[in-house]
Amino acid sequence: MADPPFELLPTRWEKPVTNFLLNLRGREKVEVVTTDMWKPYRKAVKIAMPQAVLVVDKWHVMRMANDAMETARRVYQGGQGISKETRKQLKKGWSIFLKRPYQLSPKQLLDLDGWLKNTPELAGAYECKEQFMDIWKARTATNALARLNHWRDNIPPHLYRLFKPVVTATTNWEAEIMAYFTTGRQWTNAATEARNRVVKMTNRIGAGYSFNAIRARALFGKRPGRVAKEKKDAQAEPAPASPRYLECVSCKALVPRGDHWKYDEYYVDGHVFEVAALCADCARFNTEEWFGAEGHSTPKSE
CATH class of the missing domain: 3.30.60 (Wheat Germ Agglutinin (Isolectin 2); domain 1)
Structure with a gap:
């Protein structure tokens, strides 16, 4: 189980984040920092932890390609000449275009194959998205960079506008994206993103929680694993x-x-x-x- 969060800041702008990191005990010993593609984070890490390698989590980069695929599906779904039933089926099966083939069931693979064979507009975007995802199959940074350059140079002209945000992001953050491979393909902030999602859900449910209330809940609230363990231990006793x-x-x-x-x-x-x-x-x-x-x-x- 991942370690619980130890601090939440009320803002993510450069100055407060930098101040926090500068006052973080043991910051000079930090070797790797994982984050998303937010420029203030990069600046703060370079100031407070210049010795650390900054790694952009692959999930944030892959999500941009999925966003492009989702845009292509929505555009096609809302186009003229599309029947009501087709719109309904596309809306219902939106997730099959975002998952990798190995994540799909046999029924979903069959549905996806039907869509791609009958809708060239979606097939091109899907193939471009999957080629981008395959970059993370590379075992070395050299191979990964070669795949990334090949992908950027071979985007079909009619899809370039759709994937332009991905091209821009991978160009501006190329060093940090490639750092995922140079540091051993092991660093990720997935646990932080999962916790962040729970915090956001709690905030929505609270409908008006103050920052201090959310912070107290995230930092000091009883963890589900601890609750389950205590209940299990108690039930195990005669x-x-x-x-x-x-x-x-x-x-x-x-x-x-x-x-x-x-x-x-x-x-x-x-x-x-x-x-x-x-x-x-x-x-x-x-x-x-x-x-x-x-x-x-x-x-x-x-």
Whole structure:
């Protein structure tokens, strides 16, 4: 499992990123930095970590080729003379044009073959996209650069405008893209991008979360793997006559009885039954002002 993030900045502009990196402990020992194609990042790394090799993650470069393919599909789909049923099928099967052949099922491969044989407009864009993706099959930087140059020199004229953003990006960031191969084809910021996606989803769901709230959630929130492990460990123990664990209604982790924040309970024949409980981690976000004096209701909504 990838290490969790250790800091989030409120902006990604050059000055704050540079200041952060300059104050990062051990920055002089950093050997490789992976990032996307954002110029302020490149400038910040060159200032704060001049000894480090900057690697542009291949995912960001490949995504640009997929964006070009998606544009070609949308243009064809919205063109004149295209039947309603064809538009519907293209919209439904959009993903088969973006995946590599080995990622497709036999049914999807058959559908893709049908589209490419019957729509030259899409076939040309797809072949150009796949040739670009094949650059990352190269085992050395020399071979990769040769493939990249060959691809840029042989884009069909009618597709050049479609793939021009890819050509521009691979020209401006050629050294950093090729660094992926010179550093051993192992460096990627995929874990960061995955975490970034979760943060963005959380922000959308929150519909108004402040930056501090998002930062606290990303840095200090209980990780899913930890929750699953705690629950598994608790369930593996023999169940006593009286349950030793309660499930937190917020994060679903199992916490020892007595080591939690009870906020609702009732009595049957003198026995106490907890209806809901919060673990210590989740309870730290709650104070007495959220709960009534009797502990049976919440006067305010979180």
